[in-house]
Amino acid sequence: MYKRIHNFSAGPAVLPEEVLLEVQEEMLDYRGHGLSVMEMSHRSAPFQEIIDNAVAAVKRIMDLADDYEVLFLQGGASTQFYMIPLNLCPDGEVANYINTGSWAGKALKEAQKMGKKMHVAASSEDKEFTYIPRDFVLSDNPAYLHITTNNTIRGTEYKFDPETGDIPLIADMSSNFMSKPVNFRKYALIYAGAQKNIGPAGVTVVIIRKDIIPRINSGLPTMMSYNTHIEKGSMFNTPPCFAIYVTGKVLKWIENQGGLKAIEQNNIRKAKCIYDILDNSRFYRGTVVREDRSMMNIPFRLPTEELEKKFISESTAQGMLNLKGHRSVGGCRASLYNSLPLKSAQVLAEFMLDFEKKNR
Amino acid sequence: MYKRIHNFSAGPAVLPEEVLLEVQEEMLDYRGHGLSVMEMSHRSAPFQEIIDNAVAAVKRIMDLADDYEVLFLQGGASTQFYMIPLNLCPDGEVANYINTGSWAGKALKEAQKMGKKMHVAASSEDKEFTYIPRDFVLSDNPAYLHITTNNTIRGTEYKFDPETGDIPLIADMSSNFMSKPVNFRKYALIYAGAQKNIGPAGVTVVIIRKDIIPRINSGLPTMMSYNTHIEKGSMFNTPPCFAIYVTGKVLKWIENQGGLKAIEQNNIRKAKCIYDILDNSRFYRGTVVREDRSMMNIPFRLPTEELEKKFISESTAQGMLNLKGHRSVGGCRASLYNSLPLKSAQVLAEFMLDFEKKNR
Numbered sequence: 066m067y068k069r070i071h072n073f074s075a076g077p078a079v080l081p082e083e084v085l086l087e088v089q090e091e092m093l094d095y096r097g098h099g100l101s102v103m104e105m106s107h108r109s110a111p112f113q114e115i116i117d118n119a120v121a122a123v124k125r126i127m128d129l130a131d132d133y134e135v136l137f138l139q140g141g142a143s144t145q146f147y148m149i150p151l152n153l154c155p156d157g158e159v160a161n162y163i164n165t166g167s168w169a170g171k172a173l174k175e176a177q178k179m180g181k182k183m184h185v186a187a188s189s190e191d192k193e194f195t196y197i198p199r200d201f202v203l204s205d206n207p208a209y210l211h212i213t214t215n216n217t218i219r220g221t222e223y224k225f226d227p228e229t230g231d232i233p234l235i236a237d238m239s240s241n242f243m244s245k246p247v248n249f250r251k252y253a254l255i256y257a258g259a260q261k262n263i264g265p266a267g268v269t270v271v272i273i274r275k276d277i278i279p280r281i282n283s284g285l286p287t288m289m290s291y292n293t294h295i296e297k298g299s300m301f302n303t304p305p306c307f308a309i310y311v312t313g314k315v316l317k318w319i320e321n322q323g324g325l326k327a328i329e330q331n332n333i334r335k336a337k338c339i340y341d342i343l344d345n346s347r348f349y350r351g352t353v354v355r356e357d358r359s360m361m362n363i364p365f366r367l368p369t370e371e372l373e374k375k376f377i378s379e380s381t382a383q384g385m386l387n388l389k390g391h392r393s394v395g396g397c398r399a400s401l402y403n404s405l406p407l408k409s410a411q412v413l414a415e416f417m418l419d420f421e422k423k424n425r
Numbered sequence: 426m427y428k429r430i431h432n433f434s435a436g437p438a439v440l441p442e443e444v445l446l447e448v449q450e451e452m453l454d455y456r457g458h459g460l461s462v463m464e465m466s467h468r469s470a471p472f473q474e475i476i477d478n479a480v481a482a483v484k485r486i487m488d489l490a491d492d493y494e495v496l497f498l499q500g501g502a503s504t505q506f507y508m509i510p511l512n513l514c515p516d517g518e519v520a521n522y523i524n525t526g527s528w529a530g531k532a533l534k535e536a537q538k539m540g541k542k543m544h545v546a547a548s549s550e551d552k553e554f555t556y557i558p559r560d561f562v563l564s565d566n567p568a569y570l571h572i573t574t575n576n577t578i579r580g581t582e583y584k585f586d587p588e589t590g591d592i593p594l595i596a597d598m599s600s601n602f603m604s605k606p607v608n609f610r611k612y613a614l615i616y617a618g619a620q621k622n623i624g625p626a627g628v629t630v631v632i633i634r635k636d637i638i639p640r641i642n643s644g645l646p647t648m649m650s651y652n653t654h655i656e657k658g659s660m661f662n663t664p665p666c667f668a669i670y671v672t673g674k675v676l677k678w679i680e681n682q683g684g685l686k687a688i689e690q691n692n693i694r695k696a697k698c699i700y701d702i703l704d705n706s707r708f709y710r711g712t713v714v715r716e717d718r719s720m721m722n723i724p725f726r727l728p729t730e731e732l733e734k735k736f737i738s739e740s741t742a743q744g745m746l747n748l749k750g751h752r753s754v755g756g757c758r759a760s761l762y763n764s765l766p767l768k769s770a771q772v773l774a775e776f777m778l779d780f781e782k783k784n785r
Contacts, residue, residue: 070459074466077666085453085461092449093442099430099744101445103625103671106434106747139499139627140648143662147646175647260663265463267499267627267665286507287535288500302503303620305627305665306437311463384459387466 071409074387075217075362075400076240076261079409084314102310107303115310116299122316123270126324127249134278136271136291137299137309142168142239145256145269149211149235150176150183152281152291153254158208161232163201164188165221167393169213172237186210194219197357201227209233209253215241215359217261218391220352220398222359226251233277241361242270243319244403245329253277261361262403263319264312267305319403328403329360335401335410336360342414348421352396364390364398368425373397376420385413431769434747435577435722435760436600436621439769444674462670467663475670476659482676483630486684487609494638496631496651497659497669502528502599505616505629509571509595510536510543512641512651513614518568521592523561524548525581527753529573532597546570554579557717561587569593569613575601575719577621578751580712580758582719586611593637601721602630603679604763605689613637621721622763623679624672627665679763688763689720695761695770696720702774708781712756724750724758728785733757736780745773 072079095102098111105112120135129135138144149172154160159182162173166189177183187201194216203210210232214223217240226248227234233253242257249255253274260266273291287293293301322328340358343351343365350366351358367373373396377389390396401410432439455462458471465472480495489495498504509532514520519542522533526549537543547561554576563570570592574583577600586608587594593613602617609615613634620626633651647653653661682688700718703711703725710726711718727733733756737749750756761770 067454068457068459069453072460072464074464074469077463077465077467077663079464080461082453085463089449089452092452093429093445094427097428099428100432100746101440103437103445104432104434104439105437107437107626109434109747139501139665140504141499141662144500144648147648151646171647178644179646258663265667266467266663267668284538286511286539287531288504288507302501303437303618303626305499305668307625307667308627308665386460387469 071385071412072387072405073385073399073401073409073413075391075398076258076402077266078261078400078402079404080265080311081315081318081404084311084318087314088311103307105306107300107306112306115306115313116304119309119313119316122313122320123272126243126316126319127272129249129272132275134273134275134295136273136294137304137312138269138271138294139267139305141266141269142237142256142258143171145237145271146172146175147179148289148291149209149254150179150181151285151289153233153235153277154181154208155280155282158182158206159184159204161186161203161207161210163198163210163212163227164190165197165213166194166216166219168216168218168237168239172211172213189221194221195352196354197221197223203229203232207232209235211235211237213237215239215361217362217400218364218394220359220362220364221357222361224357233280241359243325243328244332244361246325259308259312261400263315265308268308268312270312315404331407332360332401332403335405335407336363338410338414339363339399339401339417342417346421348425349417361402362398362400364394364396366396370395372424375424379420380413380416383416385409385416388413431745431772432747432765433745433759433761433769433773435751435758436618436762437626438621438760438762439764440625440671441675441678441764444671444678447674448671463667465666467660467666472666475666475673476664479669479673479676482673482680483632486603486676486679487632489609489632492635494633494635494655496633496654497664497672498629498631498654499627499665501626501629502597502616502618503531505597505631506532506535507539508649508651509569509614510539510541511645511649513593513595513637514541514568515640515642518542518566519544519564521546521563521567521570523558523570523572523587524550525557525573526554526576526579528577528597528599529571532571532573549581554581555712556714557581557583563589563592567592569595571595571597573597575599575721577722577760578724578754580719580722580724581717582721584717593640601719603685603688604692604721606685619668619672621760623675625668628668628672630672675764691767692720692761692763695765695767696723698770698774699723699759699761699777702777706781708785709777721762722758722760724754724756726756730755732784735784739780740773740776743776745769745776748773
């Protein structure tokens with residue numbers, strides 16, 4: 066038998082137990098092939114099937130047709146912060162960003178650092194990133210508008226898709242990717258590190274609408290050009306095979322759950338367990354405006370930092386891991402990604418009520 | 426029970442069965458922590474221990490002290506082809522390369538593509554890369570000399586360390602990394618994709634001698650600067666945690682085998698099984714000069730392409746996988762990396778003798 070804790074990590078995060086059991090089962094002998102997926106040539110038929118199935122599942126789940134390319138790349142969202150302006154902001158145009166917190170800030174700083182013209186089209190920095198700006202003003206000659214659809218540290222989330230007309234809309238969806246139905250077709254480029262909602266660390270999904278491919282700058286370093294990876298189906302060089310394989314299993318799990326509508330219903334139920342407490346408590350305090358709060362990452366404060374320490378230490382002792390807020394903002398944070406079982410949210414809610422009773 | 430084939434893949438490649446069994450055992454509950462390594466926050470104590478242990482093992486195995494930094498990065502050797510000239514070839518200096526085949530060629534082309542001054546200090550292209558050049562001529566103002574210590578496609582291997590004096594020597598060791606004792610201290614930078622000799626795909630080991638750190642160019646894209654990863658101990662962003670974890674287990678396995686001296690003895694025995702046949706046969710023909718032939722990748726030809734097809738199809742049917750030569754050169758190739766059991770080499774040797782008897 067094995068023990069499983071309740072894992073509220075902001076990422077890498079909990080995976081479905083069914084997926085881990087399958088991975089375990091196939092570890093030494095993948096479906097009678099006599100080797101682990103980690104030992105497979107990426108040019109072999111079984112691995113080609115694994116990556117093809119993962120690409121097809123992404124398209125089915127997101128309701129995308131052949132007008133999109135789906136890539137599995139390395140280097141995390143942080144590498145995309147560089148690749149996006151490098152590929153998609155030509156000289157004479159301006160990279161536009163909405164600044165909604167730490168990761169959005171890192172993305173825009175990277176464009177700036179490269180010497181690209183960068184424009185902040187909107188920002189919620191005035192209120193410590195506790196809300197999502199509704200309005201934005203694009204620069205002249207905008208190359209694109211970049212948003213961060215969920216802000217892992219601050220706990221805010223886009224619940225609408227900004228209207229940019231003909232201007233390509235680009236989104237870092239790392240921390241709410243595939244957590245709910247979205248009109249993905251409004252986006253020219255979507256990227257997400259797998260390690261929050263759809264798999265383990267080490268692979269980044271990048272989804273590119275084909276109409277922007279002609280806009281990709283030429284003469285780029287081979288590994289930094291989207292064209293390299295599009296032309297070679299993510300296999301210009303050896304891809305992160307095992308991470309793609311596990312991600313493929315999580316995608317299948319999402320489909321088995323009933324797709325994004327069903328996933329969203331589960332996520333709403335889980336988030337409600339915690340938000341109901343925050344809304345009805347004078348002990349716990351949510352930190353963001355109600356209408357923009359995230360279904361994925363719920364930061365909250367207790368009356369004192371001392372109580373927060375006690376809360377984290379007692380919850381850890383009771384098998385609830387990673388409830389400490391990000392070091393840059395302090396407090397507590399519960400991350401409730403797709404694969405977190407409802408039971409975990411319920412156990413946390415009970416613990417919160419109990420802790421309040423004993424400590425208020 | 427599970428079936429295991431004999432895996433002669435050029436990479437991703439066979440892993441020690443002991444390692445896979447441990448990974449399997451720990452899949453749902455890593456050492457009583459109640460979660461998989463794939464589900465761990467990279468900021469958690471158990472993961473910090475995993476990466477610290479892996480760094481320490483690399484240093485122990487290679488006999489390096491604290492004058493070296495050990496990084497675990499993403500993007501494969503192909504990303505290093507870009508990062509090396511970007512970081513280590515300042516304006517006014519010249520990136521020097523020895524061209525020993527396909528991967529060496531890709532490395533030097535990347536420097537050229539970036540607009541760096543590039544100089545081919547030696548090449549074995551005149552004889553289709555079937556040997557390792559002994560002499561080389563550096564350019565004026567050389568930034569470094571880059572070599573490829575083992576050529577996976579052609580099957581040649583450096584058995585000496587080029588003398589470069591004060592000029593930094595840089596080596597892509599992807600396909601013979603940790604396969605034998607080397608005077609690693611002669612190298613200023615060593616890199617290797619893990620997926621051949623020390624782990625699964627998705628992580629690249631980069632080892633940097635600290636005295637060249639002041640030479641790293643400034644103002645680089647965050648993820649492309651070695652300084653970023655040195656300062657943050659490979660954790661500027663989420664690292665490929667699971668690939669590092671499995672690599673750590675292979676490193677431990679190498680130490681348990683007795684370190685690089687013992688590993689080399691095993692590799693010599695395995696390679697001898699095949700080379701003895703090539704040396705004593707008029708049927709099979711090795712393709713590279715004897716003194717430079719690789720202990721890792723053994724390309725060979727049969728009398729006709731038809732016989733080669735038959736050889737590959739019959740060996741596959743008998744549970745020996747991936748004996749087809751690289752598509753760019755044809756023929757057959759057996760890759761005998763560290764983790765390939767001696768038994769696999771023996772089984773292949775028997776098959777080769779038997780096939781010769783039946784088909785000559």
